[in-house]
Amino acid sequence: MMKQLLTTSGLSLLGLLVAGGAPAFADCGEVTVASMNWNSAEVLASLDKIILEEGYGCSVGVISGDTVPTITSMVERGAPDIAPEGWLDVVPELLERGMDEGRLVKAAVAISDGAIQGWWVPKYIVDAHPDIKTIDDAFRHPELFPDPENPDKGGFHAGPQGWGSTLVTTQFYKAYGGDEAGFRFIDTGSAAGLDGSLARAHERNEGWIGYYWSPTAMLGRYEMVKLDHGVPFDEEEWKRCNTVGNCPDPQRNEWRAATVQTLMTSDFAERAGEDILDYLNKRSWTNATVNALLAWMADNQATGDDAAWHFLRNNEDIWVEWVSPEAAENIRSAL
Numbered sequence: 001m002m003k004q005l006l007t008t009s010g011l012s013l014l015g016l017l018v019a020g021g022a023p024a025f026a027d028c029g030e031v032t033v034a035s036m037n038w039n040s041a042e043v044l045a046s047l048d049k050i051i052l053e054e055g056y057g058c059s060v061g062v063i064s065g066d067t068v069p070t071i072t073s074m075v076e077r078g079a080p081d082i083a084p085e086g087w088l089d090v091v092p093e094l095l096e097r098g099m100d101e102g103r104l105v106k107a108a109v110a111i112s113d114g115a116i117q118g119w120w121v122p123k124y125i126v127d128a129h130p131d132i133k134t135i136d137d138a139f140r141h142p143e144l145f146p147d148p149e150n151p152d153k154g155g156f157h158a159g160p161q162g163w164g165s166t167l168v169t170t171q172f173y174k175a176y177g178g179d180e181a182g183f184r185f186i187d188t189g190s191a192a193g194l195d196g197s198l199a200r201a202h203e204r205n206e207g208w209i210g211y212y213w214s215p216t217a218m219l220g221r222y223e224m225v226k227l228d229h230g231v232p233f234d235e236e237e238w239k240r241c242n243t244v245g246n247c248p249d250p251q252r253n254e255w256r257a258a259t260v261q262t263l264m265t266s267d268f269a270e271r272a273g274e275d276i277l278d279y280l281n282k283r284s285w286t287n288a289t290v291n292a293l294l295a296w297m298a299d300n301q302a303t304g305d306d307a308a309w310h311f312l313r314n315n316e317d318i319w320v321e322w323v324s325p326e327a328a329e330n331i332r333s334a335l
Contacts, residue, residue: 028058028276031268032080034065035304037160038191039294040215041085042304043311044110048084048283050308051319054334055327056276066162067091074265075103081268082280085110087117088259090164092239105269107262107280113287114257116214116226117165119172121145123223125207134228135172138209139181145207147184148197154183157197157210160190164243169211171242171250172229186210198222213258215287217294229254275324282322289318309335 031052035045045062052058063080065073070083071091075098088095098104121138125145132138138145142154149155156178159166166187173185188194194210195218201208202222209227212219233254241247262280269277297307312319313335320328 028052028056028273029271030059030061031082031272032061032063034070034080034083035062036065036067036070036083036085038163039217039297039304039307040111040290043290043293043297043307044084046304046308047311048082048280050305050312050334051279051283051323051327051331052276055323055331056279057330058276066160067164068094068167069162071095071098071104071263074098074263075101078103078265078267081265082107083263086261086263087115087164088261088263089238089256090168090243090258092243102266105264105266107264107277108282108284109259109261110284111215111260111287111290112284115260115287117168117211117258118213118226118229118255119169119209120212120219120224120226121209122202122207123225124205126225132227134230135176136230138227139176139178139183142182145183145209147186150184154181154209155186156183157186157188157194157208159188159194159211161187165211165213167245168242168255170245171247172253172255175242175250175252215290215294217291217298220291220295221298275327279323279327285318289315 033045033048035042049060049062053060065080065083067087067090070080071086071094073079074083075094095104119135121132126132129141129144132141145154145156147153147155156173158169158173170185178185186197188197194212197210198208198212198218199222200206212224229252231252231254233256234251237251237253241250242253262283264272264280272280293307293311296302296310300306302310312331319331323331
C-alpha cells in the first residue's frame with residue numbers, strides 16, 4: 001500500500017491508503033473519509049475504509065477531524081467526501097445551511113438507537129450523596145469534585161476544543177453558573193485526556209463531574225450517573241444560543257439524545273455510484289454492538305483499524321446485510 005500526506009483547511013490527511021490487491025468492483029476512484037478523534041468514530045471510519053477498499057476497490061484517504069471543522073469544510077470546500085459519524089444536533093445551523101445549499105447529503109443513521117450526551121458524576125458519589133440528582137445539586141458541592149490543580153475549587157471536565165459537544169458544554173457551563181458556583185472549567189485537551197481524568201478519579205475513589213457520551217467503553221467500564229438538567233428541551237433555545245459559540249446569553253436547556261448520522265458531500269453522492277450509496281445508506285449499528293467493540297478495543301489496546309478488522313471477522317451476520325454479494329466475497333477474501 002502507498003501512503004501520502006497532505007493538508008486541507010484545518011484537517012490533516014493522516015494517510016491515503018490504496019487497495020492495490022482488492023478486485024475493482026466498480027469505478028469507485030478516490031474517496032476521503034473523516035475520522036473524528038473519539039473511539040467510536042475512529043472505528044467507523046476504519047470500517048468504511050476497509051469495506052470501500054476491499055469490497056468495492058476504492059482508494060480511501062482517512063483524514064483527522066472534529067465535528068465542527070469537518071462539517072464546515074464539507075459545506076464550504078466540498079471535502080472530505082464522507083463523515084461517517086456526524087453528531088448533527090450540535091451543529092443545527094451549519095447542517096441546515098449545507099442541506100439548503102445542496103452541499104450535503106444524509107446517509108444512514110450511524111447509531112440506530114441514538115447516542116446519549118450530557119454531564120455525568122460517578123455512581124459512588126450519588127450513592128454517598130443521594131440528594132445529588134441535577135446539575136444544580138452538583139454545583140452546590142464543589143468540594144465533592146475537587147479541581148486537581150486547585151483543591152479549593154471544583155473541577156469541571158470538558159472535551160477538547162473542536163468538538164461540537166464542547167461548544168455546547170461551554171454554553172451550558174455559563175448558563176448554569178459554573179464559575180459562580182466555585183468551579184473551574186477544565187479543557188482536558190483530547191479524548192485521551194478526558195478519559196484519563198475519569199479513570200484517575202475512579203482509581204482514587206474521588207469526585208468527578210464533566211461531559212461524556214454513550215456509546216463508549218468508559219461508560220461500560222465505570223458506573224456513572226447522568227445529571228438531570230432540570231428543564232425540558234427547548235429546540236428554539238438550542239438553535240439560538242446553546243449551539244452558537246459567540247452567543248452571550250445562553251439559557252439552561254436539556255441535552256436530548258443525539259442523532260448520529262453519516263454525511264456525504266453532494267459532489268461525492270453524485271459520483272459514488274449506486275453500489276457505494278447503497279452501502280452507506282444501510283451501514284448502521286446499535287449502541288450495544290459499538291459498546292462491545294469499544295470494550296474489546298480498550299481491553300486489547302487496539303487501534304481503530306484493529307477494531308474494524310475484529311468486527312469484520314466476528315460479526316459477518318451484521319455487515320453482510322450492508323454490502324452487495326460481490327463486495328461480501330471480496331471482504332471475506334481479505335479477512
